[in-house]
Amino acid sequence: MTCATPKQDIFLSLAELAQAVGHVNRLELLEHLAQGPRSVEELSTRSGMAFANTSRHLQILRRAGILKTERQGKKVVYSLTGPVEVVLLIKALGQLGEVHVAAVGQSLGTYYRVHDDKPPLSRDELADLIAEDAVFVVDVRAEDEFELGHIPDAINIPMLDLHQNLDRLPRDRRIAVYCRGPYCVQAYEAAGFLRSQGFDARRLEDGFPEWRALGFPVEAVGPAGREGS
Template sequence: MGPKQAIFTSLAEIARAMGHAHRLELLEHLAQGERSVDELAARASLTFANASRHLQILRRASLVETRREGKRVFYSLAGENETVGLLRALASVGERNMAEVEQVMRTYFRSRDTMEPISRAELVARLRDDLVTVLDVRPEDEFRLGHLPRALNIPLSELERRLTEIAPGREVVAYCRGPFCILSFEAVALLRTRGYSVHRLEDGYPEWKAAGLPVEVVTDG
């Protein structure tokens, strides 16, 4: 086998490891931060054994890495920035080339947010001038692992009853796990019906972090 063929064989192994919907979802969850197998299984609605099997396939392709704490095994992304970039590229190619992806984007996502999302560069500028409220609608435990600067965390499931925490008359930029995460789309749709001026960030927390932009974490104590 020549050097080019050896490289292509290794790349094909990575492609095969990513070639399952459950494994892509597990990678999306790991892009928010380190997780145990049981946490990942619950988030992806998988059995412990099934989640563990998918994670082991991802590990063999060096897409994830592990650490052990007692009897619990924790997973995290390996080469975090590169893996997040690979997932984003896959999403872009899918949206461009696959009719099924375009159909879902048109009938579900764009029906909830017909306006152009705000770019990372735009949000950086507005944060610098203190012009927006940044709203993180992911679950609290994901927010604690890392979030955008000065972000307000209101999980989508709590948003309607906590609207008073969002300053009236101030522009809101909502974000969640990534470009196909439904949480921010649903938050934008809800807030607009309540009269808020709200935009969605073009992607999510993992892409913001991978771009080298500042993030904050919640530390106990």
């Protein structure tokens, strides 16, 4: 379809892109893919969606140009074509929703902030604390997400294992915790739980994808060991 003016052509394309993103299941898949490449099988397991449904949503996102694929053996692996742009788009959508959509604010107040109602650390604050060696950083995502990329010098303790690993955490330093994005409740749970155990703990605003998208340093653990990037 061609519109009357070039501007309308652009707006039509943007509307089609928004339509591709505008589905609860596809937004969740994009959150998972913001951590790194995933196969359809992995995304189906992580999202709790049936394989066929997961594949259908991924195909919609691929046709919109948001995802690309690579065959690895018998598996098809999906990744974001523009990780920075996708992460910042979802971030902007969340910011808009928190201001203008009552249900978003209600969910944050009744489900998230009951675990942690303290203001989070900003990315700049955490970067300064890391530079001063004045913080202990804990990544509460799954191990395979941590290996794909994480904040430098962070240690990985998945949320489900946190209560069994308190002896790994210092009681004389501030602790910063983070997860996979602004609506990953595990960061809220971790910060609140650690404070209940006597630690000086704060969560990072947003999560790892936003940290990376906004140009802050990251590390990855690959086959040859840890590599800075």
